[in-house]
Amino acid sequence: MTCRPLMRVEVVVPPPQKLGVVPQGTRVIAAIAGGTFEGPRLRGKVLPGGGDWTLLRPDGVLELDLRITLETDDGALIGMSSFGLRHGPAEVLAALSRGEPVDPSEYYFRTAPRFETSAPQYAFLNRVLAIASGDRRAGGPIYSIEEIL
Amino acid sequence: MHDGRRRDVLKAVAVTAASALAGFAPGVDAEGRAIRSRPLMTVRISAATRQTFGPVPHGIRTFVPVSGGNFEGPRLRGRIVPGGGDWLLLRSDGVLELDLRIILETDDHALIYMTFQGLRHGSPDVIAALGRGEVVDPARYYFRTLPRFETSAERYAFLNRIITVGSGEARPDGAIHRIEEIL
Numbered sequence: 001m002t003c004r005p006l007m008r009v010e011v012v013v014p015p016p017q018k019l020g021v022v023p024q025g026t027r028v029i030a031a032i033a034g035g036t037f038e039g040p041r042l043r044g045k046v047l048p049g050g051g052d053w054t055l056l057r058p059d060g061v062l063e064l065d066l067r068i069t070l071e072t073d074d075g076a077l078i079g080m081s082s083f084g085l086r087h088g089p090a091e092v093l094a095a096l097s098r099g100e101p102v103d104p105s106e107y108y109f110r111t112a113p114r115f116e117t118s119a120p121q122y123a124f125l126n127r128v129l130a131i132a133s134g135d136r137r138a139g140g141p142i143y144s145i146e147e148i149l
Numbered sequence: 150m151h152d153g154r155r156r157d158v159l160k161a162v163a164v165t166a167a168s169a170l171a172g173f174a175p176g177v178d179a180e181g182r183a184i185r186s187r188p189l190m191t192v193r194i195s196a197a198t199r200q201t202f203g204p205v206p207h208g209i210r211t212f213v214p215v216s217g218g219n220f221e222g223p224r225l226r227g228r229i230v231p232g233g234g235d236w237l238l239l240r241s242d243g244v245l246e247l248d249l250r251i252i253l254e255t256d257d258h259a260l261i262y263m264t265f266q267g268l269r270h271g272s273p274d275v276i277a278a279l280g281r282g283e284v285v286d287p288a289r290y291y292f293r294t295l296p297r298f299e300t301s302a303e304r305y306a307f308l309n310r311i312i313t314v315g316s317g318e319a320r321p322d323g324a325i326h327r328i329e330e331i332l
Contacts, residue, residue: 001316022190059309061309083297085310108311110184110311110331112314128293129267129268129293129314131312146184148293
C-alpha cells in the first residue's frame, strides 16, 4: 500500500455523553468543541459541533463514527466523516478511560476518513480514500491521516 | 502493495527527514511511526450482466450482480457465494462510487459478510476503455476501496477488528481486489 501524508487533526473533546446500553452495544457520544488540522496541502481549524458517536460492541471493540467540519485558513469548509475501530488489552483501555497518557502503539486505533467540499482548491479531497492512525489523549484524539495513493 | 515493508522503511526515513526539517510530521502517529500494512487477501469477483438504472437524484446508478468468484490470502481462502453485488453511482464530478455487499465462504465452511465503499476515477480515455470492456493497466486509474468484514467464526474473528484497504483492478468479467490489513 502506498500513501502520503494528508494532515494531522487534533480535536478537543469535552466530557462525553454516556447513553449507556442500547441494542447494539454501549453508546457514548463525544461532542467536538474544536481543534486544528495541518498538512502539506491544507491547514485550519476544526469548527465546534459535530462529534463522535462511539459504540462499544459486545466483543470489546469500540466502533467510531465521527462527523466534523474543517475550516481551512483560506475560508473553505470541508466535511469530514470517518469510520474507525479501537481495541486493545483491558488494562490499556482502562488507563485510557482514566485519561492517562498511553503509548498509541499499545492499542489499535485506526479510522478511514472521507471528505467532501465544494471548494475547487480542495476538490482532490472528494476523490481520495484515506487511513488514519489515532492517538487518544486526555483532551481529545489526534488523527494522523494518510491519503491512499 | 506487496513490498509494503520496504516502502514503510523508506517512508519512515523520508518522514523522519521531513519532520526534522519542518518540525512537523503529518502521516505518522504522534510518536512518529508510519502506518503499516500487510496482505490480507486477493478477491476475484465474477460479475453478471449489469443492470442500468440511469439518472437518479445522486448520479447515475448501475447495479452489478455478483455471480461468484474466489479469494485467497495467507490466513483464509475460499469462494464467493453467488448473490450480492456492487451498487455503483457515477457522481456529477466523474467519480464512480462503489458500494459492495457479498458473502465469502471459506474452504472450512465459515461465512464472512464483506462490504466495501470505494472510489474509481481516471482520465476520460481510460474510463472509456474500461467502459468498452478493455483490459487497462490498473496503475492508470484510481480504484481504491475500504472493505469491512463480519463473521461469527471464532478462527476468523480477527476480521471483525481490522481496518483494511483494497486496490482494485477492473476486468471485463468482474474485478480483482488486492486487500491489505492496516496494522
